[in-house]
Amino acid sequence: MNSQLKWKFIFIVLVILFCIFGVVGMPSFPTSRAQLKDNLADRIKLGLDLKGGSHLVLQVQVDEAIGQRCDQTVDQLNKQLHEKNIIVGEIRRSSDTQILVLNVDPATSAAFRDLITNQFPDWSMAPAAGQVNGYQLDMKPSVVAALRHDTMDQSLETITRRINALGLTEPTIAFTGRGDNEILVQLPGEGDPTRAKSVIQAGGQLALNRVADDQPYPSEAAALASHGGVLPPGTEIVPGRSEGNSPGQPGQQVYYVLDRAPIVTGQDLRSATTSPSTNYPGQYQVDFKLSTAAAARFGPFTEANVGRRMAIVLDHKVYTAPTINSKIEDSGLIEGNFSQETAQDLALVLRAGALPASIKYLEERTVGPSLGADSIREGVRASIGSLIVVMIFLVIYYRLSGVNAVVALILNLVILVAFMAYAGAVLTLPGIAGVILTIGMGVDSNVLVFERIREELRNGKANASAVELGFDRAFLTIIDTHVTTIVSAIFLFLFGTGPVRGFAVTLVIGLLANVFTSIYVSRAIFDYHLSHMERQAQLSI
Amino acid sequence: MEFFKGVNVDWMGKAKYFVALSLTLLAIGWISILRAHGLRYGIDFTGGTLVYVRFAGPPPIDQIRKGLENAGLHDSSIQGITDISNAGTQNDVVIGLEKKGMEENDESLDAGKQAILDVLHKMFGSDTAGKQDFNSITPSALTAYLTEKDPLSLGVNAGDRYKQLAQQLTNTRDADHGGIVTSFDQLKNAGATQSVLNALSAGFSLGNFTIRDVEIVGPKVGAQLRRQALWATLYALGGMLVYIAIRFEWVYGAAAVIAVFHDVLITLGFFSLFHYEISLTVIAALLTLVGYSMNDTIVIFDRVRENLRLMRRETLPVIVNRSINQTLSRTILTSGLTFLTVLVLFIMGGEVLRAFSFAMVVGVVVGTYSSFGIAAPIVVVWNKYRGQGASIRAGSAADKRVAAEARR
Numbered sequence: 001m002n003s004q005l006k007w008k009f010i011f012i013v014l015v016i017l018f019c020i021f022g023v024v025g026m027p028s029f030p031t032s033r034a035q036l037k038d039n040l041a042d043r044i045k046l047g048l049d050l051k052g053g054s055h056l057v058l059q060v061q062v063d064e065a066i067g068q069r070c071d072q073t074v075d076q077l078n079k080q081l082h083e084k085n086i087i088v089g090e091i092r093r094s095s096d097t098q099i100l101v102l103n104v105d106p107a108t109s110a111a112f113r114d115l116i117t118n119q120f121p122d123w124s125m126a127p128a129a130g131q132v133n134g135y136q137l138d139m140k141p142s143v144v145a146a147l148r149h150d151t152m153d154q155s156l157e158t159i160t161r162r163i164n165a166l167g168l169t170e171p172t173i174a175f176t177g178r179g180d181n182e183i184l185v186q187l188p189g190e191g192d193p194t195r196a197k198s199v200i201q202a203g204g205q206l207a208l209n210r211v212a213d214d215q216p217y218p219s220e221a222a223a224l225a226s227h228g229g230v231l232p233p234g235t236e237i238v239p240g241r242s243e244g245n246s247p248g249q250p251g252q253q254v255y256y257v258l259d260r261a262p263i264v265t266g267q268d269l270r271s272a273t274t275s276p277s278t279n280y281p282g283q284y285q286v287d288f289k290l291s292t293a294a295a296a297r298f299g300p301f302t303e304a305n306v307g308r309r310m311a312i313v314l315d316h317k318v319y320t321a322p323t324i325n326s327k328i329e330d331s332g333l334i335e336g337n338f339s340q341e342t343a344q345d346l347a348l349v350l351r352a353g354a355l356p357a358s359i360k361y362l363e364e365r366t367v368g369p370s371l372g373a374d375s376i377r378e379g380v381r382a383s384i385g386s387l388i389v390v391m392i393f394l395v396i397y398y399r400l401s402g403v404n405a406v407v408a409l410i411l412n413l414v415i416l417v418a419f420m421a422y423a424g425a426v427l428t429l430p431g432i433a434g435v436i437l438t439i440g441m442g443v444d445s446n447v448l449v450f451e452r453i454r455e456e457l458r459n460g461k462a463n464a465s466a467v468e469l470g471f472d473r474a475f476l477t478i479i480d481t482h483v484t485t486i487v488s489a490i491f492l493f494l495f496g497t498g499p500v501r502g503f504a505v506t507l508v509i510g511l512l513a514n515v516f517t518s519i520y521v522s523r524a525i526f527d528y529h530l531s532h533m534e535r536q537a538q539l540s541i
Numbered sequence: 542m543e544f545f546k547g548v549n550v551d552w553m554g555k556a557k558y559f560v561a562l563s564l565t566l567l568a569i570g571w572i573s574i575l576r577a578h579g580l581r582y583g584i585d586f587t588g589g590t591l592v593y594v595r596f597a598g599p600p601p602i603d604q605i606r607k608g609l610e611n612a613g614l615h616d617s618s619i620q621g622i623t624d625i626s627n628a629g630t631q632n633d634v635v636i637g638l639e640k641k642g643m644e645e646n647d648e649s650l651d652a653g654k655q656a657i658l659d660v661l662h663k664m665f666g667s668d669t670a671g672k673q674d675f676n677s678i679t680p681s682a683l684t685a686y687l688t689e690k691d692p693l694s695l696g697v698n699a700g701d702r703y704k705q706l707a708q709q710l711t712n713t714r715d716a717d718h719g720g721i722v723t724s725f726d727q728l729k730n731a732g733a734t735q736s737v738l739n740a741l742s743a744g745f746s747l748g749n750f751t752i753r754d755v756e757i758v759g760p761k762v763g764a765q766l767r768r769q770a771l772w773a774t775l776y777a778l779g780g781m782l783v784y785i786a787i788r789f790e791w792v793y794g795a796a797a798v799i800a801v802f803h804d805v806l807i808t809l810g811f812f813s814l815f816h817y818e819i820s821l822t823v824i825a826a827l828l829t830l831v832g833y834s835m836n837d838t839i840v841i842f843d844r845v846r847e848n849l850r851l852m853r854r855e856t857l858p859v860i861v862n863r864s865i866n867q868t869l870s871r872t873i874l875t876s877g878l879t880f881l882t883v884l885v886l887f888i889m890g891g892e893v894l895r896a897f898s899f900a901m902v903v904g905v906v907v908g909t910y911s912s913f914g915i916a917a918p919i920v921v922v923w924n925k926y927r928g929q930g931a932s933i934r935a936g937s938a939a940d941k942r943v944a945a946e947a948r949r
Contacts, residue, residue, distance in 0.1 A: 049893070052715075057762065178765060191679050191752075197651075361650040364757040369711065370595070370720025371753040371893075377716075378891030385889050386882035393878060397543075430822050433886060433894055437829065437901075440882035444836070444875040451871045454543070477843050480788065481836035487780045488832035492825055495773035497766070500825045507829070 005531065008524045016411065019418030043421040047428035047502050048186060050376050052369035054193035055498065056185040057176060057362045058200065064357040065151040066144060067096045073120065073137075074099055080119060086112050097139040099123070104133045151356045152181060159183065161352035162199050182362065186498075191368050197361070199345050203315035204354035206266035208332070209238075209258040210301075211309040211321050216240060216254035223255050236260045238311070240318040241336060256318050258311050263301050268294030270330075272350040274343040277335055284343035286334040288350065295330035303327040314346075379432035386436050387413075390443055398450055400540030404525045405446040408517040412442055415513040416506065425509070428502030438510030444481065445518035448474040450541055463539045467526050475519065482511045543870070552865045552913050553858040553921050559914025563803060566907075570810010578813050583820030583896075584756050586770070588763035590638040590653035593622075593754040594661065597721050600634050600750075608660045614638060614653070622892060633753065650757055658752070665749040674748035675741065676714070676721050683707035692740035706732065720751035770824045777828055778802075781835050789842055792923050797838045800916035804834045804907045811903045817896045826897045830904030833879070837872060837912040844868050845917075857924050865913045876909040 023043060048055055070093050077091055077099070089103025104112050112135075116125045122143040128134030139147075152175070160173045163185065172186035187196055212235045217223040223237050224230075231237070240254040270289045277283040290298055302310075302324050311321040312334050319336045338346065390409065394402035416438060420427060453470030461469065486508050493504035533539075574580050584591050594600070602621055609617045622633040638653040673682075687703040695702055713731035714722050722728065724747070725738050733741070758766075778798060785794035805827055812819060844864035852860055865872075883905060887898035 189680070192677070362759040363762045364650055364654075364755065366752075366755040368715075368720060368751065368753045370715035370718075370751060371593070373712075373716035374719065375891055375893055378889060379894075382886045382888075382890040386885040389881050389885060390878055393881075397874070429891075429893055430825060430897065433890065433897060436882050436886050436890075437879075440879035441833065441836075441875075443878050444871075447871050447874045447878075448840070451868075451874075454870075455867070477840055480839045480843065483784065484781055484835040484839065485829070485832035487784065488777045488828045491773045491777040491780065492828050495769045495776075496825065497821060500821050503822070503825050 002531070005524065005527050008520075009528070012411075012521055012524060016414065019414045022418035022421045023414070044417070045420075045424055045426045046188075046372075046376075047426045047431070047498060048188060048365075048372075049367050049429045049499050050372050050379075050427065051188050052191055052367050052372035053186065053188040054190045054196070055363070055365040056187075056193060056197065056200075057364075058183050058185065059360045059362050060152055060155045060181045060183065060355075061357045061360060062148050062151050062181050063096050066139070066147055067093075068357075069147060070096060070099060070139065073123070077101075077120070080115060081112075084111060084115060086115065088112070094136075097144055099137040100128055100131075100134065101137065102128065102131055102134040104135065106133060109133065148181070152183075154356045155359075156183060158204075158353050158355050159185070159200055162202075162349060163187070163196065165348045165352060166196060166199060168196070189369070191366065193364070193366055195341070195345070197364075199349060201359045201361075202345070202349045202355075203358065204266060204349040204352070205315050206269070206334075206350060206354070207262035207313045208264040208298075209260075209262045209311045209313055210305060211256055211311050212259055213257040214309055216256050216318075216321070218252070218254060220255050223257050227257075231257065234260050238313060238316060238318055240321075256311055256321060258313070258318075262313070263310075264290060264294050264298055266350055266354050269350055272347040274338075274340065274347050277338075279335060280337075283335070284338045284340045286338070286343050286347045286350070288332055288334070288347075290330040290332070292330075299327060299329045375429045379429055383432060383436055383439075386439055390439055394443065394446075398541055400529075401450055401453075401526075404522055404529075405443065405450070407525065408446060408522045409439065409442060411521055412438065412510065412513050412517040415517065416510045419509050419513065420506070425505050426498075426502055427506070428499040430499045430503035431506040434503045434506030434510060437507060438514065441485065442510065442514035442518065445474075445478045445514055446522060448477055448481075449518065449522065453539075453541055457539065457541070463533070463535075463537075464530055466539070467523075467530065471519065471523055478515065478519065482515060486511055548866045548869050550862070550866060550869075552862050553918060556914065556918035556921075559910060560918070563807065563911070563915060566807045567803070567810060570807055570813060573810060573813040578816060580809065580813050581816065581818045583818040583823070584637075584758050584763075585821045586763050586767045586819070587639070588758045588760040590651075590657070591754075591756045592636045592654060592657050592752060594634050594636065594750050595720055595753050596632045596634065596665070597723055597749045599631050602634065605634070605636070605660075605664065608664050609636070609657070612656055612660045614656055614660070617657075650759055654755055654757055661750060672744060672746040675725075675745035676748045676751045678711075678745070680704075680707045680711045683711060686744060687737075687740070690740045690744065692736040693734070706737070720753060721749075722747060766821065770821065774824070774828060774831075777831060781831070785835070785839070785842075788839075789846065792920060793842050796916040796919035796923070797835055797842070799919060800838055800911040801831050801834045801908075803915055804830060804904060804911050807907050808900055808903050812896075812900070815899070817899055820896060822894070822897045823900050826900035826904065830901060830908050833905065834908030834911060837876070837909055838916045840868055840871065841865055841912050841917060842920075845920075858921050861917050861921055865917065872909060872912070876905055880905045 023040065074091055074093055081088060081091075086108040087105040088101055091099065091101050094100045101112075113125065116123065116135075116137065120137070122140055123137040124140055125135055125137055128136040156173065156175065163171050163173060168187050169189055171188070172184065174184055176182040176184045185196075185200065187193060190196060212232065213223075213226070217226065220237055235257050238256050238258050240256060268290050270291045272286055272288045274284050274286055277285040279285075305324050306326060307323065309321045309323050311318045312332070313319070314334070314336075319334055334346070387409075391406050394405045394409075396402070398405060413435065416435065419425070449470050452474045453466050456466035456469045457463070489504040489508045489511075493501050493508075496504060530539075600621070602619055606617075606619050609619065616639045618637045618639075620635050620637075621631055622635055623631050636657050638657070673686075678686075684700070684704045684707040687707055688700055691699065693699070693702070709731045710728055710733060713728060714720060717730070718727060725733075725742050728738065728741070778801065781801075782794050782798050785797050808827065808830070809819075811817075812823075817823075841861075841864055844867055845861055848860045848864050848867075852863065855863075880902065883898055883901040886894065887902050890898055
């Protein structure tokens with residue numbers, strides 16, 4: 001064997017060793033069959049359709065956040081106009097990004113315009129269409145875009161914190177990249193995503209407000225009526241929870257009149273934990289502690305309002321409205337018919353922070369673990385079946401050269417699996433189909449070469465030259481055929497979702513490895529065989 | 542052993558038979574699509590809810606249907622699934638809700654699924670006396686229960702040990718028993734001692750069903766996926782057209798693309814005939830067989846190009862015939878082997894991949910004969926129509942290399 005061939009074989013052996021280590025695991029080389037299975041399972045990442053798990057696509061309602069910013073601006077504008085004594089007829093929000101200010105007193109309109117230009121730089125001002133003395137304020141597109149971006153980022157972070165706090169294995173939380181404010185959440189191993197879904201979707205906005213009227217009202221109309229039809233300034237009507245505070249007690253929808261500005265919000269929390277409820281045995285409660293800065297506000301507030309009621313508002317619903325019995329510095333509790341799990345989930349959500357906008361689910365797929373196990377079993381069975389069929393055929397049809405092709409095929413699969421293990425590529429059920437296709441289509445390369453060799457031998461060429469011609473002539477065709485399939489697979493990858501991407505990845509890697517094995521490795525084996533053959537002997541092909 | 546020594550078939554002469562075959566298949570398929578069965582789109586494209594349920598024994602489908610109706614789910618469908626790779630057991634059922642009108646209303650995405658689960662629990666669950674259903678419990682909930690009851694008397698810090706045990710128990714349930722355990726004794730193999738089994742039977746009942754799979758796709762996502770699938774296909778076809786136009790002449794590219802189109806259309810016809818559903822994985826199969834059919838066509842065109850240089854005095858139909866005959870061995874072998882592998886996949890690969898492998902099985906056969914039956918004749922007819930002799934653009938580096946080798 002000449003030295004060039006020797007180096008070829010050394011290279012090939014190194015590749016094989018590298019791959020075997022990649023597949024069975026370097027740190028702890030397996031010593032038993034069970035450990036081999038474990039190592040294999042560890043090294044190869046399984047997709048949700050093989051492992052079981054949940055796949056959720058949710059959409060952040062970004063427009064809510066934008067609308068909220070608009071509302072806040074209306075409030076600020078009201079205050080500022082009042083302070084500066086600028087008289088206007090009406091201020092109202094006309095869309096998520098537009099505010100209409102109508103009937104501006106012409107005497108103060110210059111001051112109004114100055115105010116907008118100086119104090120509200122995020123808004124562009126223009127005369128309102130068809131309105132004398134009216135202006136329309138539009139949120140600048142760059143501001144809208146920045147707000148969208150920030151809302152998405154904050155939502156992603158908050159959801160990530162919440163899911164991590166649930167302690168699930170290796171979740172995936174990311175933007176889908178499909179545009180339109182979507183986030184993808186994958187929870188491997190979670191056969192029932194119900195709890196995760198409610199934790200993700202929970203608004204999580206906590207606020208403590210002083211109750212303006214001590215008694216709740218049975219309806220909004222009643223609340224308004226008791227104030228002569230107009231709420232006192234700085235207050236708002238907030239519904240209570242419609243469930244009762246103990247199991248079996250039917251809830252009545254009540255309405256509270258609260259001070260609009262909260263004393264303390266969820267951002268002031270230092271911690272949130274759960275404990276069995278002191279007032280309602282059998283239930284649980286959420287205990288929270290405030291930060292020092294918030295405590296500095298809360299202490300004086302409670303001291304000044306002993307005997308009044310304080311509403312604990314969660315996601316714009318009053319959970320409880322206990323009476324302040326004495327000064328409270330920095331702690332509080334939330335009750336509301338919580339089981340241990342729902343209390344823990346609420347504490348988790350409070351710790352992780354509130355979502356800036358609400359969430360809508362767009363897609364939910366849950367593969368149960370039994371289906372995953374079945375899929376693996378059937379996929380592996382089909383792979384082995386097709387491998388055996390192909391191997392038998394190759395050996396029968398091409399005799400010893402068939403063995404060459406089989407070796408190349410097996411090496412092809414080993415490289416494929418090893419590459420996926422090293423790259424952390426995910427194996428899905430269509431991915432297993434991709435492996436089977438690699439077997440079927442990969443054999444094509446060998447067939448192309450062997451048929452060419454047979455042809456050249458028929459034309460009277462000598463063994464060595466027939467082999468050389470076979471490989472050379474077939475090379476371009478092999479490249480051509482692989483390129484077209486790889487092009488398909490690339491587009492599949494770009495446009496496909498999880499399982500389909502797994503298919504594209506396996507197919508591409510398999511075909512690339514196939515080029516290596518069918519050309520480089522097969523050729524090396526042929527060369528070795530030829531160098532040990534007698535000149536006149538017939539090539540077994 | 543060699544199958545195809547010295548073959549000499551007049552393929553171009555026989556082209557009309559292939560075209561006739563194609564037209565027949567196309568007609569049958571598309572009559573089925575347009576007039577009879579239509580094309581079934583999977584939930585990926587239509588949106589909706591699908592719940593796959595496995596029962597301990599053959600399920601009473603009519604009863605379930607009535608139960609769903611009574612719960613107000615009027616647009617529900619329920620179908621039994623026969624698993625042909627598992628000796629035809631019929632314990633599986635798929636319940637679907639169409640939800641076409643679920644545009645932007647406030648109903649949450651999984652309202653349909655919850656409704657279906659409620660019906661199933663009422664009819665088949667056994668939440669007897671506050672016991673949970675072992676067949677639907679998750680490993681984490683099982684860990685919590687075992688840690689609380691502590692049947693192995695391990696004390697307070699046994700969390701990890703019970704986590705492992707819970708995982709083993711659920712794995713046995715799922716992998717060995719298809720998700721439904723009918724008696725706790727079946728868990729003996731999972732390392733459950735008698736005390737563990739006692740604790741389990743004290744706290745759990747054994748429900749008659751388990752949820753295998755849930756798919757809920759909102760209508761907006763469905764429209765998005767449809768668009769994506771279409772774009773992927775168009776881009777792939779475009780990319781290949783460009784590639785072939787560069788490697789050969791544009792008429793070869795056009796012929797190849799027409800042949801591939803023809804393959805996809807016939808495959809879709811077969812989908813309609815045999816009631817298979819078009820899902821995202823089926824689109825993947827279609828794109829793959831587009832690539833595969835191109836392969837086949839390219840191999841023949843490659844040989845045609847080589848022979849054009851070697852056989853300068855022959856007419857194009859003769860050259861094309863010779864090229865096909867020379868590559869016939871390889872074509873039949875590769876298609877045969879690929880066909881065998883996807884056939885194995887179709888038979889042994891399980892329900893989930895059934896439609897995918899069906900597309901591949903049909904596609905491989907059609908894609909193979911379309912190369913010499915459709916693509917090659919198009920090139921020949923085009924050249925005859927133009928009145929030219931055999932001509933091909935000589936210029937790419939690859940062509941020069943082939944020419945140089947031919948002179949060697």
